[in-house]
Amino acid sequence: MATSWYRRCALLSIIVCVNLTLIAYYTNSLFFNGTRMPLLFQNIPNKIKEIPRLFKRPPHFSRYFDRNCYHYDGLEARFICDGPYFHFTKERILDCVWKLWNTTRDPKEIDPWQNQAAHANVSASDVVTRPAIHIMFFGDSHTRYIFEVLVKRIASPDIKYRVASFKRDQWEDVYVMMAKRRQITHEDYHKVIHLGVPLKITYRWNAFLEELPSSLESWIAGKEPRPNFLLYGTALHFMKATRKVYRKFGAKTASEKYANQLKVLAPLVDEFAKTTPTVFKLLDHIQDHPQNSVENKDHIDLYNDIARETLAGDHAALWDSALPLSDIYNAECKKHFRHSQKTRLWICRDRRHIGFVMIEQYLDMYLNAICNKVPK
Incomplete structure (x- = not known):
């Protein structure tokens, strides 16, 4: 029972930490004394920001400047x-x-x-x-x-x-x-x-x-x-x-x-x-x-x-x-x-x-x- 309780607490802590990180990002407080948060956390908001791009194609002119329009294979795009x-x-x-x-x-x-x-x-x-x-x-x-x-x-x-x-x-x-x-x-x-x-x-x-x-x-x-x-x-x-x-x-x-x-x-x-x-x-x-x-x-x-x-x-x-x-x-x-x-x-x-x-x-x-x- 004690082990199960500890696991639940650990899971809850992770969820709270992730949510606080997302909130901090959008309130521009991911910077502490000029230093960025660890990569694990700063990459999460970037992934979320990319989600709409999967459903909305870029305009014709800018399509050629969007990394989502390229497959990077070896030295070539x-x-x-x-x-x-x-x-x-x-x-x-x-x-x-x-x-x-x-x-x-x-x-x-x-x-x-x-x-x-x-x-x-x-x-x-x-x-x-x-x-x-x-x-x-x-x-x-x-x-x-x-x-x-x-x-x-x-x-x-x-x-x-x-x-x-x-x-x-x-x-x-x-x-x-x-x-x-x-x-x-x-x-x-x-x-x-x-x-x-x-x-x-x-x-x-x-x-x-x-x-x-x-x-x-x-x-x-x-x-x-x-x-x-x-x-x-x-x-x-x-x-x-x-x-x-x-x-x-x-x-x-x-x-x-x-x-x-x-x-x-x-x-x-x-x-x-x-x-x-x-x-x-x-x-x-x-x-x-x-x-x-x-x-x-x-x-x-x-x-x-x-x-x-x-x-x-x-x-x-x-x-x-x-x-x-x-x-x-x-x-x-x-x-x-x-x-x-x-x-x-x-x-x-x-x-x-x-x-x-x-x-x-x-x-x-x-x-x-x-x-x-x-x-x-």
């Missing part, structure tokens, strides 16, 4: 939701651009790109003023890597490249600029144009996104031409900038600067995304290493949770389908420490970034979202 999914070769990317251009331009106006045969004699300064499909990347190096892979994939003699330090009309061959990558990493912006296709690609270095609110305001008000697509993301530099706060007061206090910046962005992003496909990329997990003691997985998950809660509007998409690939990549680096600086497929020595073997797949996820019209 396989799309399992409704709709097409492609590996985007250079030819497929340019074909997508033409289709986007023909569906977005005003048919009453003269098409400045209609005479394709003459583009060989066109200069970059002539083309840069033309309207075109404009894909913009805004944020830190994790965003820049996707930009770099896109530029690399469409590279040809028709692609011209310039960075902020150049004079206004000084454009370089894309292959020259790719070779200079290390010298131009943190320039304010990188601009890429195609001489014969209506395509512009811009990367804006803005690790804290402090310039994005004013850009969004200008685009919304029509003071500046808005891009056709916007991909932005940040977090890692906020962690690095608040290391002392993290070590003294804990993760939650250190994350307040990041949370406040996203609160400023949230209403502007939601308004902008009503008419322009907009994506916030959650931060990849990076390698577990002493040099990344502040940028650890739990801290990254905290920042990603803040982004989910703050930026979960009705129009913009949150990108989390890349996260499992970053975990796979880090596990592979732990098993087989590879570093190919030339191709950057594997850059295991760079413990704060993911190699291009995964970034190539990130780009396909993004291009499928841009280019595919998923049936309802």
